[in-house]
Amino acid sequence: MLTADYYINGILQQDRIVLSKAITLIESTRKEDEAVANDVLKACLQINKQSKRIAITGAPGAGKSTFINAFGQHLITQNFTLAVLAIDPSSSASKGSILGDKTRMEDLVSNKQCYIRPSASLSHLGGVAYRTRETILLCEAFGFDYIFIETVGVGQSETAVKNMVDLMLLLLLPNAGDELQGIKRGIMEMADIIIINKSEKENDVIAKIAAAQVKHAVHLLSASEKDWSPAVLNVSSIEKTGIEELHEKINSYFIKMHTSGFLTHNRNAQDYYWFEETIQQELQYQFSNNSNVQQLKASLQEKIKNKEINAVQAARFLVTNFLEN
């Protein structure tokens, strides 16, 4: 078994093989890996590097992979490094739909400045989210300039991903009317920058109309606490237009958020979110996996059915019993 020092040194030396092993370690559900994983995470927390953490969200078909390929390539030519991760809490139905098609990231896959890590094995949202979050911590300690987190903009994953990143990028298609219906309003509200992707030259007119419509819709949303009104940009990932404007917009976002202190404030708030979130999940986990609870619960359910006890009383009794033993 490898030591924590092995992982930590490897990450400090920017050894990508060790990084991959470290991610596998924190993804492990084996009890015996836990202590080392915790030590690695703790050490990584104290390494004082900061990446730009950017979520890239959008409905299936919005062209996320192709966009990441184009934007990633732009960053690489400017000598930046980047990690691409995925969060995919959805059921096995969409397994492989996310980051699965690496052929759409052909320019990135074999590039040394880019590290791509597909989604961890499917599990409940909490599980996937923890691992993605902890993978971000490892990648940040490794020293990537940018970390992209790709996510499908239709599920519950958005709140989780919003609480891991500094900037939310939402990809829409030029047929905005239809598109907006597929995207929950709450996701529009979370976006810092909205990209009308597939704004190819031949789509110029509808792409600009779409951008105007989205700008109008976004304008109606209430101003965010961070004093930033979401930018709406036309991008063609295929023709590679609008990429530089996007990069400039991202830069000005980070400068503004850094200056205002929002970046730090936000990361602290995110830590707090994960603290509270994990408390809930852990309490629930310990409770449901307690064998006394399981037995007593079954017998209480029987009594509830027979009207021998009120459901609320039964629940209180069960919790008290759990806490006293």
Next chain:
Amino acid sequence: MLTADYYINGILQQDRIVLSKAITLIESTRKEDEAVANDVLKACLQINKQSKRIAITGAPGAGKSTFINAFGQHLITQNFTLAVLAIDPSSSASKGSILGDKTRMEDLVSNKQCYIRPSASLSHLGGVAYRTRETILLCEAFGFDYIFIETVGVGQSETAVKNMVDLMLLLLLPNAGDELQGIKRGIMEMADIIIINKSEKENDVIAKIAAAQVKHAVHLLSASEKDWSPAVLNVSSIEKTGIEELHEKINSYFIKMHTSGFLTHNRNAQDYYWFEETIQQELQYQFSNNSNVQQLKASLQEKIKNKEINAVQAARFLVTNFLEN
């Protein structure tokens, strides 16, 4: 202090003053009232009477109180008895908006066949919901033919109320287009009967168009597990038209649900819901009110801020510590 027997006997003898006192007892947050309240609830559970539990929901302005007055009066003339309760989890802003205006129920207030109980003191949703649910149990043991639960159809209260009743009645206004936007889709899906209220004679045309539109919208919703497609009816609570048709529709609903076994199945499922729901809330309550937890939590938050510990690790440590002490 009054004994459990005092309350139980009073309820069995249909003494409305004792019923009111019993509701006040279960609404009490005083520790010393708990044992008696539990005994009363337990006894009431075993009294084998069954009311028709009906939720009446709709946006503010839909005319819920006036409707309850008209429908209640109809039931009274047919020699039925009814209790009218309210669930209002919203903030103090709307305090008094629900059931506050008893003048709209002038025909019911002084009638001996009708018992009206305004909302309990405002508290978190869970608290109000428990009390409303337990108030239903008391009223059912008392022997009312009908129990109405009035709720504002815009908040989180709908899932709670759905899990207390046999039938969900949704009130809409004739200007369905606007109205539908104010009502969440999920609430439309929960409704068993939809009433276009304020279908006065002078509104006849738009009221019928509205009913047709709502019927169409409802038709698009997927069929429910109970094999019932929601009925849409025009009612004027002022001119008292459509009330008899509504009563017939409610009767046929209950006959159908009784025959299919859904009524019993549903009540068992509801008990299970409250069991699970209370477990969550109780675990959370015991955890947050533990003084060790409060101290340790504060110090862990400090450590998280200083990057001395990862938020997820800190949460696990805190939960473990709570469970071991």
